[in-house]
Amino acid sequence: MEYGSASIIKGISINVISILGTIAVIQFLPNKKTPIPPKYNHSFKFYLITICLLGYTIKGTAYEDILEGATNGTFVSYLLLFFDATVGLALFLFMQKNIKFVVVAILLYVLLLTFAGSRSAIIFVLIIFICLSIFENNLKAKEKMRKIVLFLCIVSPIMFYYATNVRSSVDQSSVTKLLVGRISMVELASIPIDAINDKTMNYTLYDKKYGIINQLQQSFNEVSPLNLFELDVNPNQYHRPIFLGNDELSIIDKYMSMNMTLPTYFYVETNLFFGCILTILFLSLLYYFWVRNSDNIYLLVGIITQLYYMLQYFDWVMLVAGFYRIFLTIFALKCIEKFFNIISNWDFRLKVSS
Numbered sequence: 001m002e003y004g005s006a007s008i009i010k011g012i013s014i015n016v017i018s019i020l021g022t023i024a025v026i027q028f029l030p031n032k033k034t035p036i037p038p039k040y041n042h043s044f045k046f047y048l049i050t051i052c053l054l055g056y057t058i059k060g061t062a063y064e065d066i067l068e069g070a071t072n073g074t075f076v077s078y079l080l081l082f083f084d085a086t087v088g089l090a091l092f093l094f095m096q097k098n099i100k101f102v103v104v105a106i107l108l109y110v111l112l113l114t115f116a117g118s119r120s121a122i123i124f125v126l127i128i129f130i131c132l133s134i135f136e137n138n139l140k141a142k143e144k145m146r147k148i149v150l151f152l153c154i155v156s157p158i159m160f161y162y163a164t165n166v167r168s169s170v171d172q173s174s175v176t177k178l179l180v181g182r183i184s185m186v187e188l189a190s191i192p193i194d195a196i197n198d199k200t201m202n203y204t205l206y207d208k209k210y211g212i213i214n215q216l217q218q219s220f221n222e223v224s225p226l227n228l229f230e231l232d233v234n235p236n237q238y239h240r241p242i243f244l245g246n247d248e249l250s251i252i253d254k255y256m257s258m259n260m261t262l263p264t265y266f267y268v269e270t271n272l273f274f275g276c277i278l279t280i281l282f283l284s285l286l287y288y289f290w291v292r293n294s295d296n297i298y299l300l301v302g303i304i305t306q307l308y309y310m311l312q313y314f315d316w317v318m319l320v321a322g323f324y325r326i327f328l329t330i331f332a333l334k335c336i337e338k339f340f341n342i343i344s345n346w347d348f349r350l351k352v353s354s
Helices: 005-027 041-058 065-067 075-080 085-095 102-117 122-135 138-167 172-184 184-199 203-209 214-223 235-244 264-268 274-294 297-312 315-353
Strands: none
Touching: 005 184, 005 264, 005 274, 041 075, 041 085, 041 102, 041 315, 065 235, 075 315, 085 102, 085 122, 085 315, 122 138, 122 184, 184 235, 184 264, 203 214, 203 235, 214 235, 214 315, 264 274, 264 297, 274 297, 297 315
């Protein structure tokens, strides 16, 4: 699909201004001066559990089927709420004492998610690499991560092609466009802007699905065992009917998720000026809140691992579900840590008594 030059320029502008503005603001905010020490002895074991569960889930299940909910309601899908592989990798690299097997852990993560059809695995590794600098483990893992990140960046186009092919048959002529769009976010930002400029946006459907009331209701359904509100797919599933004119009924039988970037979301809600201001304000406050609460492992790791999704912005429902999964995964790690510590203490006592 082609977009007007005005939409493309506005899409570039709103994203660049928002990010550069945020960077400028946080220069005046307090930062984390003391590296965060590791605190877990068994996070690598926990990470391996997350990888095994993920591998079991995708074994014999097509990627599109997973996206469309083929595994929903299964016991394994329930366990995955407590054993998220991305969070597991972050916890291992950030918080593992006497860290080892860095390259193995990263390769397992990237290969498994790529074979599953995910095109974001390398991006998450890059985010973790950037954020590693505030942790003490940076001294031990930095060089290994630098080499593996460089290697992954080199092979990333091939892996992107493979992951895209896993999802569906690849149109050779569109692979480059998909790759550039994935990295730059320009196209994703331009779609809503173009719809507004051309007056083709379905405002009624947007207000109904992206409205704060509906998002709060669907968020509650995501984290509660009780579905007190009418069930619906996430608001981002309605992206194509709202901005591209697709039939609203077309999303029922097919996974059609799309994102628009956080600055574009605020632009749609307000205008260009306030879209940039609200994005800068939101990200700056998020950074300040993150620094002030960096001793809280839930918020520390949660914000890092959700940052990419925040910048992409699918919808608030997906972000709430993501944080919910992160909190459950960290809770599970703490339980596993206590379990293995108890076993280790028993082994030590048995050896001493013998």
